[in-house]
Amino acid sequence: MFHALMLHEAEGGKVEVHFEELEIERLPEGDVLVEVDYSTLNYKDGLVLKGLGRLVRSYPHIPGVDFAGTVADSSHADFKPGDRVVLNGWRVGELHWGGYAQKARVKGDWLVKLPSGLTSRQAMAIGTAGYTSMLSVMALEAHGIEPASGPILVTGAAGGVGSVAVAILAKLGYRVAAVTGRPEAKAYLTDLGASEIVPRDELAEPPSRPLDKERWAGCIDAVGGTMLARVLSQMAYRGSVAAVGLAGGNELNTTVIPFLLRGVNLLGIDSVMCPKPQRETAWQRLAKDLPLDKLAGMEVDATLTDLPGLAGDILQGKVRGRVVVDLKG
The missing domain is CATH 3.90.180.10 (Medium-chain alcohol dehydrogenases, catalytic domain)
Structure with a gap:
């Protein structure tokens, strides 16, 4: 029983x-x-x-x-x-x-x-959220985004995907801007490695024009909806966004201009049916690149x-x- x-x-x-x-x-x-x-x-x-x-x-x-x-x-x-x-x-x-x-x-x-070095408890502190974060980091890397490229935005940063993403990116040497609507989460995100806290309200409104000032070399987005549309307009030339969630809605009202004029990449991250070799790589990377004290x-x-x-x-x-x-x- x-x-x-x-x-x-x-x-x-x-x-x-x-x-x-x-x-x-x-x-x-x-x-x-x-x-x-x-x-x-x-x-x-x-x-x-x-x-x-x-x-x-x-x-x-x-x-x-x-x-x-x-x-x-x-x-x-x-x-x-x-x-x-x-x-x-x-x-x-x-x-x-x-x-x-x-x-x-x-x-x-x-x-x-x-992987050796991870306990069962740590594996579930990581879970699908953390595993998805690592798949997102791997996707950004595969599209040429590296620490020297510029700041990486993480939306929904105090949630599961966002928290692990902030910690991994910071350990790898990226400058991380963390988006949150919870002022009380500032110290938590800073401790994880965020170098900048972006209030959610800054990105909550639809973009006023197809292209805004270039701000982000990459983004891991767990929110979707209006925030994703706003972020796309602010991506730097040849920047990439890894889309992992829809906490803010599943519709995306944007234009093709960021893709055509700035070569922006919108990368879909599927953790559910992801092939096993990529899963194994992600878990090996988590054991190596996620600071367990932050976890x-x-x-x-x-x-x-x-x-x-x-x-x-x-x-x-x-x-x-x-x-x-x-x-x-």
Whole structure:
């Protein structure tokens, strides 16, 4: 038997949260059984817990798009009992039962061996948010953005993706400008390595013209919507924006002028179906390029019973840093 957070669909399509004891036989098919040590909370998890976005099509359901733990049983050639593993994406926690349980059974092809130097807890303090941040940094690097290129803007900087992005970029030597609407987050972001704090209001209005003053060599954008349109108008020549989120809306009202006259690149970052070799590279880079002392300062401790309340908070932008959910108890 193991403990799990289970979602059930009630009358009228409302989603209800239950905490249940389940038998291993209830788990879906898969060639690797994992003892889950930790999970985490992402924006997408908040949507699933609240029954929003039609991400889950079949109930009952165990959510949780991330988990880290130890292989308990495996018929997959790449994994054996005792291996430490991490999982992000692959529609786990949406179409497949996820990490809000003490055990998970999945396809071994979805797992990545945890790099030496990272614990399961640290892996979930990183989670999909941090892994996505590293994919974004790698995309900027691949398009020629380096510390000498100029300042890098990070929107939604006090959130999960933004916090990790600020810390990584600062360690790599970039000048980081962090956007936040929370004045109280200034000290937190400065400690992570931000050299400039940009009030959200500066970028909250639509651009008044197709091209504004060149300000940013690169950007990691977790907001989308109007803010992304404004940022595109301020990008430097041959600058690149890694788009990773839509907390500010999924519509983009802009022009092609930044792309045509400044050669700006808009880079879509998909963490869910990202090929395994790139995932493995991202996790190796996280173990090397993310300052773990800064990671500890981002962590918010939680248990399964805290998640229903935290789901509302993360959807409203009230969660700072990274939530680490302990499944061992």
